[in-house]
Amino acid sequence: MKAVRMTHVGDVDALEYYDEAEPKAGENQVVVEVAAAGVNFMDIGARRGMASRGYKPSILGVEGAGRVIEVGPGVTEFNVGDRVAWVFVPSSYAERIVAPVSSLVKVPDEIDDKTAAAAMMQGLTASHFATDFYPVQPGDVALVHAGAGGLGLLLTQIIKLRGGSVISRVSSESKVAIAKEAGADHVIVDSEGNFAVEAVRLSGGEGVHVVYDGSGPTTFQGSLDALRRSGTFCWYGPVLGGPGALDIMSLPKSIKLGYAVFLDHVHTPELLRARSENLFQWIQNGELKVNIGNTYHLSDARQAHVAMESRATTGKLLLMP
Template structure:
């Protein structure tokens, strides 16, 4: 079968590898679509999976169909459609993973849509329903509002009755954010968005900031918050803001680092929260935005596009 392997940092190769065999508790899946994520950039740079020897199978997210199951697997059967948010080696024609990593995929959800909402959708769900449960009337500042997480996060905030101020880097991305439901959009590349966010929130500042844009936006996000506002920081690939003096934090704000895995910390939570995303999609309340779709052999191009921050929507790979 074909797969994309990382032989050393930045050393991607597309080629033939043996088809894996599922062990006890595992499932072999034929990959229909693989999702591209910032986590994959971190793996490629050598930031993550340090304990894993080279070559490393790239990718973690996708949708497809069960080919075979290992001993003891009773929740899935050959031929069944499934999706997953974390299955290392997903940039491949086939991937093997624990059955506990899979969710059943309803017939009403196609493979591309499913692969577009697993990692980003569960991340957005965590941010807006658990880390900071948005309430009607809340005002949220969403960074990278035209990205995979930002577009889904905007929709979930709106579902919960919140107002969205989206920050994007270009006018073309601003239009995408508006179409998805952002109430206000700030076009900014210099980190000078805080004043506009405070003005758009009636002079008080926003209730919550969702910031995965790296250290350059950290201070502006602090400045955009109202008294007792919440700062949801995420995205390890771009790095953190450095050492903080907690006594210097302004306005009694609450600051935390949100990790999507904590939202789906058991198989039961993974399946329940994925099912909620799928139901929102079936009801027409959540619409994944697919950006560009590449052949699996062009994985390096897709990663470069994401890393440049030029892309909008979800990037996908097709084996």
């Protein structure tokens, strides 16, 4: 079978399209024919040598959707032919993968493979941010960075579902329309980190209730400044780096600052399946639209990484075997 192997830590030339041995299901595992694999910033981080939580891949990728083609000993939850999706299963940039059953969820017939693959990492992350880390309440005002990206578009929609309003920050005028289509009440165009004054103005002069910032250290101070008294700062995403050393006594306006980690939202198989089911229900009901920005053949993984690193993309990027 074909897969995308990382030959060394570095630039996109570290990615090679290789022949790999066929996978074999072990105890409580299945083999899945991959229909679509998600491209995520954590894959770029791994390629750059910034892998977290022991994620040190040879074959990149952690997310996707497909069909079960083999079940191993002890498997009772899934059968050959079942459509499944997953997140945090290493080696997903491949035609076929071995996956533990604890990491899989069944995909409803009404949801196609591309949508299922595109929804898992960013959809569950958005769910974490808006329902768990900071449960958005009716009337809350949220500032969403990278508002036209795959995560930002889903997060905007979930905030709106919960009765909040959204100030979306995007990097160019070309992204304004897609942010508004997702439900953003206001859109700030900014690529330099100069957004705080406008965010405060748009929130009635008080500042926002919550800011979701995964844009790296250049936006950290602005996000602090955009918060109202007792506001919440949701910081996420290690690939672009942290803000550096922080004196907690320097934090303004009694704000609450935290680092949101995806796996804390789905730290058991039961939670993974329950939260995925909720996500799929929103999609089936037409309440949540998954925007697929572009698809690439698996052999074009380098191009997908270049596009994501350019910060010029919108929506979710997928690899298709």
